[in-house]
Amino acid sequence: xxxxxxxxxxxxxxxxxxxxxxxxxxxxxxxxxxxxxxxxxxxxxxxxxxxxxxxxxxxxxxxxxxxxxxxxxxxxxxxxxxxxxxxxxxxxxxxxxxxxxxxxxxxxxxxxxxxxxxxxxxxxxxxxxxxxxxxxxxxxxxxxxxxxxxxxxxxxxxxxxxxxxxxxxxxxxxxxxxxxxxxxxxxxxxxxxxxxxxxxxxxxxxxxxxxxxxxxxxxxxxxxxxxxxxxxxxxxxxxxxxxxxxxxxxxxxxxxxxxxxxxxxxxxxxxxxxxxxxxxxxxxxxxxxxxxxxxxxxxxxxxxxxxxxxxxxxxxxxxxxxxxxxxxxxxxxxxxxxxxxxxxxxxxxxxxxxxxxxxxxxxxxxxxxxxxxxxxxxxxxxxxxxxxxxxxxxxxxxxxxxxxxxxxxxxxxxxxxxxxxxxxxxxxxxxxxxxxxxxxxxxxxxxxxxxxxxxxxxxxxxxxxxxxxxxxxxxxxxxxxxxxxxxxxxxxxxxxxxxxxxxxxxxxxxxxxxxxxxxxxxxxxxxxxxxxxxxxxxxxxxxxxxxxxxxxxx
Amino acid sequence: xxxxxxxxxxxxxxxxxxxxxxxxxxxxxxxxxxxxxxxxxxxxxxxxxxxxxxxxxxxxxxxxxxxxxxxxxxxxxxxxxxxxxxxxxxxxxxxxxxxxxxxxxxxxxxxxxxxxxxxxxxxxxxxxxxxxxxxxxxxxxxxxxxxxxxxxxxxxxxxxxxxxxxxxxxxxxxxxxxxxxxxx
Numbered sequence: 001x002x003x004x005x006x007x008x009x010x011x012x013x014x015x016x017x018x019x020x021x022x023x024x025x026x027x028x029x030x031x032x033x034x035x036x037x038x039x040x041x042x043x044x045x046x047x048x049x050x051x052x053x054x055x056x057x058x059x060x061x062x063x064x065x066x067x068x069x070x071x072x073x074x075x076x077x078x079x080x081x082x083x084x085x086x087x088x089x090x091x092x093x094x095x096x097x098x099x100x101x102x103x104x105x106x107x108x109x110x111x112x113x114x115x116x117x118x119x120x121x122x123x124x125x126x127x128x129x130x131x132x133x134x135x136x137x138x139x140x141x142x143x144x145x146x147x148x149x150x151x152x153x154x155x156x157x158x159x160x161x162x163x164x165x166x167x168x169x170x171x172x173x174x175x176x177x178x179x180x181x182x183x184x185x186x187x188x189x190x191x192x193x194x195x196x197x198x199x200x201x202x203x204x205x206x207x208x209x210x211x212x213x214x215x216x217x218x219x220x221x222x223x224x225x226x227x228x229x230x231x232x233x234x235x236x237x238x239x240x241x242x243x244x245x246x247x248x249x250x251x252x253x254x255x256x257x258x259x260x261x262x263x264x265x266x267x268x269x270x271x272x273x274x275x276x277x278x279x280x281x282x283x284x285x286x287x288x289x290x291x292x293x294x295x296x297x298x299x300x301x302x303x304x305x306x307x308x309x310x311x312x313x314x315x316x317x318x319x320x321x322x323x324x325x326x327x328x329x330x331x332x333x334x335x336x337x338x339x340x341x342x343x344x345x346x347x348x349x350x351x352x353x354x355x356x357x358x359x360x361x362x363x364x365x366x367x368x369x370x371x372x373x374x375x376x377x378x379x380x381x382x383x384x385x386x387x388x389x390x391x392x393x394x395x396x397x398x399x400x401x402x403x404x405x406x407x408x409x410x411x412x413x414x415x416x417x418x419x420x421x422x423x424x425x426x427x428x429x430x431x432x433x434x435x436x437x438x439x440x441x442x443x444x445x446x447x448x449x450x451x452x453x454x455x456x457x458x459x460x461x462x463x464x465x466x467x468x469x470x471x472x473x474x475x476x477x478x479x480x481x482x483x484x485x486x487x488x489x490x491x492x493x494x495x496x497x498x499x500x501x502x503x504x505x506x507x508x509x510x511x512x513x514x515x516x517x518x519x520x521x522x523x524x525x526x527x528x529x530x531x532x533x534x535x536x537x538x539x540x541x542x543x544x545x546x547x548x549x550x551x552x553x554x
Numbered sequence: 555x556x557x558x559x560x561x562x563x564x565x566x567x568x569x570x571x572x573x574x575x576x577x578x579x580x581x582x583x584x585x586x587x588x589x590x591x592x593x594x595x596x597x598x599x600x601x602x603x604x605x606x607x608x609x610x611x612x613x614x615x616x617x618x619x620x621x622x623x624x625x626x627x628x629x630x631x632x633x634x635x636x637x638x639x640x641x642x643x644x645x646x647x648x649x650x651x652x653x654x655x656x657x658x659x660x661x662x663x664x665x666x667x668x669x670x671x672x673x674x675x676x677x678x679x680x681x682x683x684x685x686x687x688x689x690x691x692x693x694x695x696x697x698x699x700x701x702x703x704x705x706x707x708x709x710x711x712x713x714x715x716x717x718x719x720x721x722x723x724x725x726x727x728x729x730x731x732x733x734x735x736x737x738x
Contacts, residue, residue: 111557180564188557214564218571226579229674234664237579237674243667248582252575 029113030521031102034120036417038095041124042088049083050484052076057441057477060470063462073458074141075160079130081144082164085264086171087127089402093267094175096409097182097206099417103512103519104200106191106527111184115177122174130167133160140164143456145257146227148238148249153231162231165224172217172224183210191511193530200510200533201284204291205270208298209263215302216259223252250309258305262297264398268405269294269336272358275412276340278508279355280347283534283546286339293332300329310381319378326376330369337366352506353427357408360435364400368393371446386456389449395442407434407487414491415505419517420498426490433483440476444469509534558709562716569682573724576678577731580671593668596659598652599733605648606729609683612641613722616690616715623702623711631711632697638718639690642683649680672732679728682721689714 028034055076059068068076102110110116133139140160142151151161186199186207199207226237227249236242238249277284284290306314306322340362349355371393375381384390407430415421448469453460460466504513512519513536514528528539532546584590619634653673656662663673693711702708730736 112561115561176568180561180568183564184557184561187560214568215571218568219575222572222575222579225678226674229663229670235670235674236664236667237670243583243586244670245582245586248579 029109029117031098031110031113031116032417032519032521032523034116035095035097035099037120038091038098038123041127042092042095045083045087045127046092047484049080049088050481052080052083054477054481056080057474059458060460061474062471063467064459066459068458070458071141074456075134075139077456078140078143078146078164082130082140082168084398085144085260086168087123087130089264089398089406090175090260091123091171092406093209093264093402094178094182096271096406096413097202097209097267098178100413100512101182101185101203101206102189103416103515103523104203104510105186105189105194106511106524106530107185107189108523110181111188112181115181119174119178119181122170122177126167126170126174128167129163129170133163136160136163145253146249147253148227148246149240151227151249152239153234162228165228165231169221169224169228172221175213176217179210179213183207183214186210191527191530193535198530198533199291200270201273201287201290202267202270205266205273205294208294209266212259212263212266212298212301216256216263218256219252220256220260223249223256226252247309247312247314250312251306254305254308255302257308259301261397262301264402265405266294266297268361268402268409271405271409271412272340272361273336274508274510275354275358275408276343278412278506279350279352279358280344281350282343282347284339285342285345287533289335290339293335296332297329300325300332304329307375307381310375310378311385323376323378327373330373330376333369337362337369352411353422353424353431354408354411354506356428356431357404357411360431361401361404361408364396364404364438368396368398368400371396384449386454387449388445388453388455391455392442392445392449395438395445399442400438404434407431412506413512414494415501416512416515416517416519418495418498419501420494421501421505422494422498423490426486426493430483430487430490433479433486437476437479437481437483440479441473442476444472444476448473504536509537511535514539556709556713558713559716562713566716566720569720570724573675573678573727576671576675577727580675580732581737583667583671590668593661593666593672594732594735596656596661597733598655602648602652602729602733605645605652606725608641608648609645609722609725612638612645613719615641616711616718620712620715623697623708626702626708628697628700628702631702632694635690635694635697635711639687639694642687642690646680646683646687649676675728675732679721679724682724686714686718686721689717 025033025037028037055068056073059065059073098110098116102108136159138158138160140146140156140163142156142161146161146164149155186203190199226235229235230237230239230244236244238244238246240246273284273290304322304326306318307326310319310322344359371389375384375390375393411422411427448466449455451463451465451469453466460470501517503515503517505517506513511527511530515524528535531538534546538545538547584594615634615638619631619638622628622634623631656669661669663669693714696702696707696710702711
């Protein structure tokens with residue numbers, strides 16, 4: 001237990017770099033390079049999805065606007081949703097996991113490096129397949145959840161939906177293969193001493209996330225396959241005319257779609273659980289509760305999906321059961337919020353840009369979580385379903401939650417990945433503009449929605465209040481746009497002139513900070529001994545290591 | 555557990571969910587459309603059972619292949635791989651005969667909901683058998699070339715066997731539910 005010798009890993013398995021420049025990126029099977037490929041690609045699509053959002057906000061800035069045609073508007077909101085979910089949030093988190101998990105558990109690489117590369121390239125070509133629809137006959141325009149029968153041939157005759165379904169199938173296979181690859185890595189490649197009870201919380205969340213992906217993606221793939229069979233072979237799965245069931249699409253889609261919500265937030269929770277302790281200079285409060293409540297959420301996430309379907313009319317017993325489970329899942333989520341607050345309580349908080357994003361995450365995610373609970377109340381859901389209230393809600397959890405978490409993660413791990421710190425001055429501007437722009441855009445949408453404005457309609461009449469509220473929202477979107485430009489400038493300038501980071505600029509405690517910045521192709525020469533949850537703390541404080549004070553960890 | 559086997563079990567888990575959903579779709583429409591009973595009368599459970607025996611037996615033959623490769627009897631391992639390929643291919647021939655007959659009766663994927671669900675379900679299963687045959691052929695090639703003397707590739711027969719047993723078990727469910735009409 002108290003063995004203080006450093007752990008020597010087996011000989012490096014990474015091959016020497018055979019290629020240089022672009023070819024080295026295309027042929028790479030190194031988890032760090034693949035992780036950066038994920039981050040670069042998803043950031044590109046973040047810009048694309050952001051431009052799509054700006055187009056929508058320009059169209060909605062004033063009543064009866066004609067900037068976009070109804071059909072273009074439908075295509076753009078469909079592509080915005082699909083892009084942000086499948087090409088930004090989900091793969092960005094997978095990219096982080098790819099980069100960080102092997103480092104955090106003291107491994108040389110991921111369990112199956114070639115499969116890892118395959119997972120990325122499936123995603124890459126799946127995204128091309130999706131975007132090819134713009135020149136291949138028209139983009140899909142049935143919304144990101146493509147409800148049947150709107151998605152069927154009679155109503156969506158262009159091949160857009162076929163590209164959508166094929167693209168998502170490719171990405172889905174890639175996502176599952178990467179998730180199971182990472183999970184095998186976590187189970188088999190932990191360094192000596194790194195028991196499951198000592199895993200960094202980010203790794204814990206990624207691990208549970210992997211199992212959610214494993215069980216949640218097949219319903220989507222099954223539904224996509226059935227839709228393709230309908231559209232290409234004239235079958236009848238979702239066509240009520242021929243006896244099929246449009247509701248079945250909704251059942252299958254949301255059986256994927258709600259676990260997906262947790263797939264998109266768990267790794268962000270993991271990042272927050274790494275960042276808040278480091279910048280509060282305290283270990284996480286209630287490690288067991290954070291990990292355990294995540295497990296509870298992983299299980300419950302499969303039992304809440306039909307709250308997306310309260311308006312369908314499935315009957316009271318069905319609605320009540322899902323109303324209950326949807327409220328229940330708020331409990332383990334609330335536990336985490338208190339864990340993070342208690343971690344900060346009495347800590348010596350360092351307000352770096354990363355920490356600011358982490359704190360804003362707690363505030364905004366709580367707002368989004370609370371509006372989420374209101375949907376569990378069936379009558380409220382009936383009242384606000386398909387209005388901008390829903391749009392406000394999920395942007396608070398996905399943007400205010402996940403993306404703020406991701407920004408916290410970028411400011412935190414950028415020095416590890418590049419060897420240079422991002423500028424804190426520009427970061428401060430970036431943070432405040434994002435925070436103000438985000439709230440300006442989305443907070444008011446709660447009220448627009450409560451006034452009854454439906455989502456997914458290309459324009460609206462000049463009703464009292466609607467015009468100025470939408471204008472506020474559009475102004476907010478442009479503030480967000482400026483914040484992204486500042487962020488791009490920050491990355492550009494910091495890559496060239498940023499302060500050298502050193503191995504451990506934040507005085508953090510997990511193993512990735514024991515590697516050089518950026519890490520060598522084989523990650524580590526020597527891995528510090530792991531006798532607790534904070535191996536680098538133990539190394540720096542030989543007199544008061546964690547394992548002496550806290551028996552529960554060892 | 556070796557990492558290769560571990561990831562194969564995870565693949566099987568995710569595939570199991572996929573097939574469960576296709577089976578559920580079959581059952582749901584069999585009950586709701588009201589035409590299922592008439593259409594299933596077109597099936598020939600006895601003939602399908604005959605061909606299914608080949609698939610069921612191939613689980614045994616792939617297990618023999620695995621054991622022999624484990625004991626480094628590569629010649630005999632290769633032989634059992636070849637038998638597995640032949641059994642799997644026979645099963646697919648049976649499925650081909652069945653499909654041709656159904657299509658001649660006008661029973662296609664677009665004819666009605668039975669066709670829609672039946673061909674999707676059995677088609678995806680058949681595709682998994684086909685993928686299995688491709689992998690089996692590669693393994694057989696490796697056995698013939700003597701590549702299994704390298705202990706790393708020898709494990710691949712055992713890893714593949716997990717997948718092959720899974721494809722077999724899925725067929726047990728499909729056969730019981732679709733052809734024997736249990737549950738529906």
